[in-house]
Amino acid sequence: MAMRSALGRARGIGSAKDGFHHWWIERLSAIALVPLTLWFASAVISVAGADYATFSAFLAKPWNAGLMICFICAGFLHGKMGMEVIVEDYVEPRCVQVAVRIFLNIAVYVLGVISVVSVLTVAVRG
Amino acid sequence: MVQFVLPRNSRVKPGKSHKAPAGAKNVKEFHIYRYDPDEKKNPTLDIFEVDLDEIGPMVLDALLKIKDDIDPTLTFRRSCREGICGSCAMCIDGINTLACLKPIADVKGPVKIYPLPHLEVIKDLVCDLDHLYAQYASIEPWMKTKTPMPKQERLQSPEEREKLDGLWECVLCFCCATSCPSYWWNGHRYLGPSILLQAARWVMDTRDEGQGERLDDLEDPFKLYRCHTILNCVKACPRGLNPAKAIADLKVLMMERIL
Ligand code: SF4
Ligand code: SF4
Ligand code: FES
Numbered sequence: 001m002a003m004r005s006a007l008g009r010a011r012g013i014g015s016a017k018d019g020f021h022h023w024w025i026e027r028l029s030a031i032a033l034v035p036l037t038l039w040f041a042s043a044v045i046s047v048a049g050a051d052y053a054t055f056s057a058f059l060a061k062p063w064n065a066g067l068m069i070c071f072i073c074a075g076f077l078h079g080k081m082g083m084e085v086i087v088e089d090y091v092e093p094r095c096v097q098v099a100v101r102i103f104l105n106i107a108v109y110v111l112g113v114i115s116v117v118s119v120l121t122v123a124v125r126g
Numbered sequence: 127m128v129q130f131v132l133p134r135n136s137r138v139k140p141g142k143s144h145k146a147p148a149g150a151k152n153v154k155e156f157h158i159y160r161y162d163p164d165e166k167k168n169p170t171l172d173i174f175e176v177d178l179d180e181i182g183p184m185v186l187d188a189l190l191k192i193k194d195d196i197d198p199t200l201t202f203r204r205s206c207r208e209g210i211c212g213s214c215a216m217c218i219d220g221i222n223t224l225a226c227l228k229p230i231a232d233v234k235g236p237v238k239i240y241p242l243p244h245l246e247v248i249k250d251l252v253c254d255l256d257h258l259y260a261q262y263a264s265i266e267p268w269m270k271t272k273t274p275m276p277k278q279e280r281l282q283s284p285e286e287r288e289k290l291d292g293l294w295e296c297v298l299c300f301c302c303a304t305s306c307p308s309y310w311w312n313g314h315r316y317l318g319p320s321i322l323l324q325a326a327r328w329v330m331d332t333r334d335e336g337q338g339e340r341l342d343d344l345e346d347p348f349k350l351y352r353c354h355t356i357l358n359c360v361k362a363c364p365r366g367l368n369p370a371k372a373i374a375d376l377k378v379l380m381m382e383r384i385l
Pocket of ligand 3: 206212224
């Protein structure tokens, strides 16, 4: 039987003294994604239907490779933050929720690193 | 916790029907959620026909008429009947509001009345507010100062006082909190719009000297940052307040002290 007071339950184990950074990075990455997505769309259109040599020459330009990597990082970061919030809101029980969040983090970093390395490989090796 | 269907023992079944007295000309139907904890039965939706010519214009007038003349077991909270005490909050025609401020004429067809969403129902339209009151107490809604007690009152200029406008008017009816999906899913940890608006009321008060501690206590992924700016709270507030703005202002202060 739970006899803890209502106030005891509401105060719980206190505040995490954290939360601002998650919120802030989510906003910043969203703002960064606006121009990056526009650039990405125009880039895709410009090389659509082109052969591999044209595409690798496109990526070999530092500007293009750099922006591509920024787009990938911002996209993965924003996606990860958004997914985390969804998981926190909707996944129960808590042990499953924490497990999903750990898996999500690992997956995002692994996929992010692979994507960045792929861009660099194409840019450098052609 | 997220729930998309009501638990089996909370599903609402059809209930009793009470006809208007013969000769009534201006009849309106009221469909009212009924639940009696002593009866170990599912809640029901009872239908009451009320002659609008016999009562005042607000939904609360109809509820009082029903309780006085048709079914004295109908249970609901009310006190001031003018939007000040905050006790007659309920879900009328799909929107949380105060029954004493809601004109019957605003509702087309039958007036559907349910308790505030996603709270435990004690009886009929009366919900358990213990947790909300405890969350209110948890933000320590009183002035915190280090300056010793002055001889007279603690001063505040008219401009400083203006910062409390849009906050002091809250009557703690919890219409906003119980309309917020984030509060439905995570109310055990998320403070919700009502309590956060109250927290802002103390953080913004220039006489208070505990802003830093107050912000420390709020900085938490659940207590504050569960607000996803869904804005249901703004739509629900019967006093026309904007809890979402109060929450955004708190987030701006969090930002100010970090950046
Ligand atoms: S704006 Fe925030 S507090 Fe208001 S309903 Fe949305 S999530 Fe809830
Ligand atoms: S902000 Fe409005 S809806 Fe929310 S508790 Fe206060 S008066 Fe009620
Ligand atoms: S009776 Fe007081 S607010 Fe409705």
